[in-house]
Amino acid sequence: MDLIPKPDQVVSAAGNVAHSLVYGGLADLRSMPRTLIDQGTLREVYHYRPAAQVRDHGDPVLLVTPLAAPALCYDLRRGCSLVEHLVDAGRPTYLVEYGAVSFRDRDLGMEHWIEEVVPTAIREVSSHAGDRPVHVVGWSLGGTFALLSAAADASLRIASITVLGTPFDVRQVPLVAPLRPLLQLADGRGPITRIYRAAGAAPQPLVRWAFRLSAFQKLVTKPLAIIRHLDDADYLAQIEAVDRFTANMIAYPGRTFGQLYHRLLKGNALVDGMFDLGDRTVSIADITAPVLVFGGANDAIAPIEAVKAAVPMLSSSPEARFEIVPGGHLGMLTGRKARTSTWPVIDAWVDQWTEHRDEPPAPARSATSRRTTMKAARKTAGRTPTDKPDETPTLGANPTRRYGSADSRALRR
Template sequence: MLARLVTGYQVRDDRQTPHAVLHTGPHRVLRRYGPPASAADRPPVLLVPPLAVSARCYDLGPEQSVVAELAAMGRLPYVVDFGDVSRADAHLGFADYFDDIVPEAIARTLADSGADRLDLVGWSLGGTISLLTAAAHPDLPIRSITAVGTPLDYDAIPPYPAVKRALPPGGTAVVTETLRALGGIPAPLVRLGYRATAWERELRKPAYIVAHADDADALARMQVIDRFQSTMPGYPGRAAVQMWQNFVYRNELAGGVVDFGDRRVDLTALVQPVQLFGSHRDAIASWRAAHHGVEVLTGAAQVHFETVEASHLGLIVGAAATAETWPRVAEFLAALDAADGDSDNR
């Protein structure tokens, strides 16, 4: 079995949850997973993916699907897909996402569902974009934001302080100009970097295959993750520079105010209820980096922080996500539903 898998044998075909494509445009494909009337009495959920990650992160395959989890909760999920990026997209920065792409997806989601507001859910940088969108546009009908494994203090992620200390004089400018010259961070480097954060999984894979040679379900789940890793797009140029300058070097998210030069966003002005998730096992967004949101989002109506011990991806798909993450999201949204009902009855 090991030899067959190494040569490309697929245990099962790639399968997606049935969905409808509602809109197609550059970096803004919108999909609905389920009929509009399936949850008409509750706000729909719009899932925002990270940059440099395929939107398939929310629908990796059977039993590894966020949209299926949300549907099982009685929610109507939508996903905005940013698609692939190339050097031609080097101009894309964070404002393109929180000022244009996500607000448009919100408007189209509400028009399709017939609802008057929705809940935003984002994993990793998808959570960052969701929070920036809500803070930058207080008029948008966003009921709540859930951010899973979203770093809000980059100094609390071990590699970054060491990288900054190791930079020679003028080193930050060198990094900036290199990112600009590359037009961003190419997909092969993103994929290599993601695999490096899960190096133990890569080392154990041959032994795992041998141990589960007769377990088609286990091997299929493994291949789903492999396919996901191999399809990661790159970071657009301007966004990559902003990540380096605003998030890593100046660590502006930790202070609550992000100054992109032509656009300034104050996260402390965000007023919606927020739910945050972190893990001590997360190699990409440390628990401290995610938990810092409790201190930063001072204007939010409420901030709930949840700890689920899983890998970065494991926070949204897999056994821990099914047993802990999504039931807690369900409780959070149900409490908001109840509060809405109480308000309507007054």
């Protein structure tokens, strides 16, 4: 709203307030309909039902949920849901989530997700979709699980991997850097260690508080922002949906939280692309699937440099691409701008690496034509619904920090 609101803004604001009071909110928070196809210990695999009048086609897409965050990250609200976007496009869409964590799960470590949960989900999805290779999409720690699972098991039928906001060098995370000396001093005997050992899990309130702390400035200015946008129903609906997402944060299993704290946060274990799994070490350099890596222009949890560090390590991948998109840690995945930035690039990437077995044969695309497809996707990604074709802005907040696979791997030299 303007400092001195226009009449139409006043009317819109009044309507939004009235609607919120009568109906309890503006956001359409209905979940996309889905069916459970597989389950196990902290593993639930769902298939989203195809949209009416739309036939599923192409290879399936599996969304990998991070620990502690609810699956709402992929299905935030109608009109701003990656799941809804994929289903409406006719893509066979699946999701793996983990359910509520209890005290009996306290001894489960990251190995459970890397060696059992994610690989099993990939196999089940491939089988359910007609024995097709799977496009794996992981946000935050879900991206870590996706990459390490692919590195640990070369037999998995993976068509491509997309990771969003997945840090590999936590030295580049501003929230962690000032705490590193304190983490080293604790040396496994600090209060964090005592909490997860005694409670068997990282408490839900602690997880929720940590997520909100990462967006502290937005939290402080939120009341003023709401007042300024009282006439914008879509903005207010997004606020409601994000609040619901944050309220549904869940706990980490005790041992997993300990590994995240000691090995990733303190030890920066992924900085060289290696991770110890029991008696073996896996390396993301062994991944042979194409990998698309997204960094959020305003991500405080996984800044661009922390995320970009993974790309030069993907030496066996046929293509490792890095893209900067607008938004913070959650916004880059399911913010309002993601609809015209992140999602079109994911669409082009999945199309590029999909086997079109159930469609009329198309001429094989050369490397040049694939690059042309991605270039067109970047142009589309920068548009808003009202943009004219000749006014298309470049994708991302800072186009000079966007890298393709060749440029990214050159960073190693």
